Amino acid sequence: MSVLELSHVTKRYGAFVAVENVSFTVEKGQILSLLGPSGCGKTTTLRLIAGFENANEGAVMFSGVDMKGRRPYERNVGLLFQDYALFPHMTVVENVAYGLKHRNFEKARIPDRVAEMLSLVRLKGFEDRRPSQLSGGQQQRVALARALATNPEVVLLDEPLSALDAKLRQELRFELKAILSAVNATTIVVTHDQEEAMSLGDSVIVMSAGKIMQQGAPTDIYANPKTRFVAEFIGRSNWFTGQLARSAKGMAELNANGGIRMFVNIPDSSPGDGAFDVCVRPERIRIGAANASSGDSPVNEMRGTIRDVAHLGADLHLVVEIAGGQLLAVTEKYFGQALEQSGQEVSITFLPGDCIVVPSGS
Amino acid sequence: MKYSRSTALLLLPGFALFLALLVLPLANVLDESFRLFEPGRIGSAKDAAYTLFNYAEILTPSYLRYFAETFKFGVLSSLIALVVAFPIAYAVARQPSPILRKLAIGFLIGMMFLSTLVRVNALQLTFGPTGYGQLLSGLLNVSPNGRFYTELVVVFGLLHYLIPIAAITLLGTIQNLDPRLIDASQVLGASRLRSHLSITVPLCIPGLLSAFMICFTLCLSAFVVPMILGKGKVLFVSNLIYSRFSEIADYPSGSAVAITMLIVALITIYGITWMVSKRYGNLK
Ligand SMILES: Nc1ncnc2c1ncn2[C@@H]1O[C@H](COP(=O)(O)OP(=O)(O)O)[C@@H](O)[C@H]1O
Numbered sequence A: 001m002s003v004l005e006l007s008h009v010t011k012r013y014g015a016f017v018a019v020e021n022v023s024f025t026v027e028k029g030q031i032l033s034l035l036g037p038s039g040c041g042k043t044t045t046l047r048l049i050a051g052f053e054n055a056n057e058g059a060v061m062f063s064g065v066d067m068k069g070r071r072p073y074e075r076n077v078g079l080l081f082q083d084y085a086l087f088p089h090m091t092v093v094e095n096v097a098y099g100l101k102h103r104n105f106e107k108a109r110i111p112d113r114v115a116e117m118l119s120l121v122r123l124k125g126f127e128d129r130r131p132s133q134l135s136g137g138q139q140q141r142v143a144l145a146r147a148l149a150t151n152p153e154v155v156l157l158d159e160p161l162s163a164l165d166a167k168l169r170q171e172l173r174f175e176l177k178a179i180l181s182a183v184n185a186t187t188i189v190v191t192h193d194q195e196e197a198m199s200l201g202d203s204v205i206v207m208s209a210g211k212i213m214q215q216g217a218p219t220d221i222y223a224n225p226k227t228r229f230v231a232e233f234i235g236r237s238n239w240f241t242g243q244l245a246r247s248a249k250g251m252a253e254l255n256a257n258g259g260i261r262m263f264v265n266i267p268d269s270s271p272g273d274g275a276f277d278v279c280v281r282p283e284r285i286r287i288g289a290a291n292a293s294s295g296d297s298p299v300n301e302m303r304g305t306i307r308d309v310a311h312l313g314a315d316l317h318l319v320v321e322i323a324g325g326q327l328l329a330v331t332e333k334y335f336g337q338a339l340e341q342s343g344q345e346v347s348i349t350f351l352p353g354d355c356i357v358v359p360s361g362s
Numbered sequence B: 001m002k003y004s005r006s007t008a009l010l011l012l013p014g015f016a017l018f019l020a021l022l023v024l025p026l027a028n029v030l031d032e033s034f035r036l037f038e039p040g041r042i043g044s045a046k047d048a049a050y051t052l053f054n055y056a057e058i059l060t061p062s063y064l065r066y067f068a069e070t071f072k073f074g075v076l077s078s079l080i081a082l083v084v085a086f087p088i089a090y091a092v093a094r095q096p097s098p099i100l101r102k103l104a105i106g107f108l109i110g111m112m113f114l115s116t117l118v119r120v121n122a123l124q125l126t127f128g129p130t131g132y133g134q135l136l137s138g139l140l141n142v143s144p145n146g147r148f149y150t151e152l153v154v155v156f157g158l159l160h161y162l163i164p165i166a167a168i169t170l171l172g173t174i175q176n177l178d179p180r181l182i183d184a185s186q187v188l189g190a191s192r193l194r195s196h197l198s199i200t201v202p203l204c205i206p207g208l209l210s211a212f213m214i215c216f217t218l219c220l221s222a223f224v225v226p227m228i229l230g231k232g233k234v235l236f237v238s239n240l241i242y243s244r245f246s247e248i249a250d251y252p253s254g255s256a257v258a259i260t261m262l263i264v265a266l267i268t269i270y271g272i273t274w275m276v277s278k279r280y281g282n283l284k
């Protein structure tokens, strides 16, 4: 049985629908990422699970038990707030012990449990500090230790890393994942950062305007987005819009705006004809003439002019202008090669299999 | 800090006013309080001898009673005012509708503009013999003319202006409190009441302390409430000072009582502040 199940949950504030018909399950020890733009209902979903809000429709179930009417203190969830919400008048130890005290954890074992949690988040030696005497990263660890101390059924993390600076965020992301898997926590992590969602989650849900757009493994969502919204939200993308005509088995030809023609792979289940948007990821586009290794499948080849080259360490971000003035983003790995120059004429290639076809305007 | 001449000039009117209206009269009262009083005169003679008699007199039980009474009502009413005002302030601070919140704050501020005489007479009408006095004293099973009922009405009189002031003072403190803290506490297993007791209240100690100080000071200087609602059974130090000055014109004795009251009040307020900041010093 799933540790957590949301079944057709809808939450309205007056006429405004904050969460609409949301259903998903989380298994024991799994990390689920809720990804979506600001205001799409992620926090509201967490608040429904934690019991701060009641769903207008649908059910929230913990291990098959409907939580309807149960207050937050009558459920057992661990919640990490966006701004941590540490108790300012308590020390680190008192903060971590708070949940243990109120959940009637055996009194004599509280100090041991607190020490165990503090060593898990590597905060030994900070026991008697107050939150105001800690750095942002340290506060985040205290909040995590506090949320995990009571062994909650579900751990909810609301934008856990967003308050930290970029470098710290990278380090802590890795550490957070290690800590969660060390205690085998069943976790939902909310974020608007796709890198965070994909690196932390075993499974990713993309939300928009209160609705689930797509759920899947990070690789699956990246490789097979079902809508233009998902494709644009996860990773960078180049778009071609036009009429699709099925040409051979699993293959179609796109007559894109601006007179561009290209071959794309489409699944047999797809209608294959009509208006579609086609996405090509920047790393799938190669600069240079087609080579013979593409087998018998046709290669899409275009002429273009390099408009910009940005060297970002391991990656090169190029902007290439093709026919009709359309600008394409192209990424290459940098391994010491001579860089292309702005203004240089190049030919670019990508395969039909590099193209992702989604319904037009989705 | 270095003062320029213009700064000094700007401070001059305030300083002069402070000297003329506060320091000088206080010095006069202090001087008067050590003078010998001859009954029948109005105040002390110009060249009356200095004496400690006026202060010695205060140590007699009949005088001390006034002090005890004033402090008893002051502490009791201030505490009740805080307990009542805190939930009101909380509800107003957390009111989601801005219109209702502004109305509530406006009402609380409006309450403070009500003249003391109007309040006192309204309470007298309501809880006196012509109002619900019989009913209420009957419910409490006490005599409507007895001491307990009179004391009760005096406390009502004090609360009538203490509660709005306490609520407004606490409003700011509660508004500055992160509502997420109560959410965090509930997720960690504490019920709403326990969350407020272990999170909201300790974090509001500085605000509660200032509200208590304001209420307590207002009680100590209360005059009209005990005079009218106390019906001669409940009298505060202010009433004693008034009777010394106005009824028997014994200025030296009245001055000594006033000076004593000032010193005792200051010591009490500093004492409480010191104790609370020692216990909760980490909050500020
Ligand atoms: N208590 C509330 N009353 C009215 N609207 C709310 C309330 N809470 C959230 N909303 C609205 O619901 C939407 C989703 O909010 P939220 O879940 O916080 O989004 P996010 O995905 O950024 O966490 C927002 O448009 C927000 O304005």
Ligand SMILES: [Mg+2]
Pocket (backbone or CB within 6 Å): A042, A043, A044, A158
């Ligand atoms: Mg949010």
